[in-house]
Amino acid sequence: MTGPMSSISHDLPERIETNEQLEDVLTTPTETLVDAITRIQSPLVILGAGGKMGPTLAVLAKRAADHAGHDLEVVAASRFRNLEARHWLDSRGVVTRVVDAFDPAELSQLPDSSNVVYLVGMKFGTATDPVPTWITNTLGPILTSQRYPGSKVVALSTGNVYALSDASSGGSVESDPLTPLGEYANAAVARERIFQHYASDPKHSNPTVLVRLNYAHDLQYGVLSDIADKVQREQPVSVAMACFNAIWQGDANEIILRCFDFCRSPAMALNVTGPDVYRVRDAALRLGQMLDRQPLLTDQEQTTALLSDSQRMIDLLGRPRVSMDQLTQWVAHWTRIGGATLGKPTHFESRDGRF
Numbered sequence: 001m002t003g004p005m006s007s008i009s010h011d012l013p014e015r016i017e018t019n020e021q022l023e024d025v026l027t028t029p030t031e032t033l034v035d036a037i038t039r040i041q042s043p044l045v046i047l048g049a050g051g052k053m054g055p056t057l058a059v060l061a062k063r064a065a066d067h068a069g070h071d072l073e074v075v076a077a078s079r080f081r082n083l084e085a086r087h088w089l090d091s092r093g094v095v096t097r098v099v100d101a102f103d104p105a106e107l108s109q110l111p112d113s114s115n116v117v118y119l120v121g122m123k124f125g126t127a128t129d130p131v132p133t134w135i136t137n138t139l140g141p142i143l144t145s146q147r148y149p150g151s152k153v154v155a156l157s158t159g160n161v162y163a164l165s166d167a168s169s170g171g172s173v174e175s176d177p178l179t180p181l182g183e184y185a186n187a188a189v190a191r192e193r194i195f196q197h198y199a200s201d202p203k204h205s206n207p208t209v210l211v212r213l214n215y216a217h218d219l220q221y222g223v224l225s226d227i228a229d230k231v232q233r234e235q236p237v238s239v240a241m242a243c244f245n246a247i248w249q250g251d252a253n254e255i256i257l258r259c260f261d262f263c264r265s266p267a268m269a270l271n272v273t274g275p276d277v278y279r280v281r282d283a284a285l286r287l288g289q290m291l292d293r294q295p296l297l298t299d300q301e302q303t304t305a306l307l308s309d310s311q312r313m314i315d316l317l318g319r320p321r322v323s324m325d326q327l328t329q330w331v332a333h334w335t336r337i338g339g340a341t342l343g344k345p346t347h348f349e350s351r352d353g354r355f
Contacts, residue, residue: 029064037064043073048119050078118155126184127354137187145198152263159214160185164304171307182353199267208267209259219334228335242301245273248322271308290332
């Protein structure tokens, strides 16, 4: 079914007051995405859709297709340990499938698709038990690539694949060597290498974009939320990792979906983050003003940080809609009113690669 686009409100609210409003802002597509979604053939399969980004990504795709009058079935596949996430998706027109991405028999039950978003990954807990992280970040890409030969793949990666860079440099670019510290980051490099192999292997030929994301930010989690929470509770804020990048999750989700236009063999890497380098010190002081607290800053600012240069993303897809200024205002208000959080700190301040 095709038809005219319906109108979409692009006005960003000054504040976000409720979970329902947050979900709406996260899943309202832009006209640019509404146009791009018409180039994605049905069904769109999203693997690992039960995590932090998957639910709103799936609903964003569905809403964009509905606005375009594009008959796109969005299939969200996950173990769905969080049943609320599955019910939320079901109620919004997304088809959910309970699937273990590490079981070839279960993967075979998913519908054939020429467009796959891969969100499966593991990070936290690696320092104490690295084996599950390596299995998750390597076996899943192998089985998915074998299940969907020839399909376009947009695979979530991370800015952690880079080593720390000079904070004054603007961050790592996609051609920089991948020589990070820590087992999580190296397992993430392995995940990329596997997708790169299947993108170039003539037997599979999966045109691929590797999305090196840092750090996606919903009001329920993110670097600014971590800092705001510590400021609010009058807990120390380390400034050793002096700087960071961040991007609104709604913008990151839209970019992920638009990446299908750029899938290629060999695979293309793309840094996805905000264009600004934000100092932890400045963020803490500003949030302190907004929250009427005096931040407790600790440690010495170091000259290196985990930073990504997003110029290639901007050249291909444009700048994110939500600025760091807007995001900071949203986070401060959300913290002040006691908005819900996921209780999952980013641990962005880790300088030794231990998560």
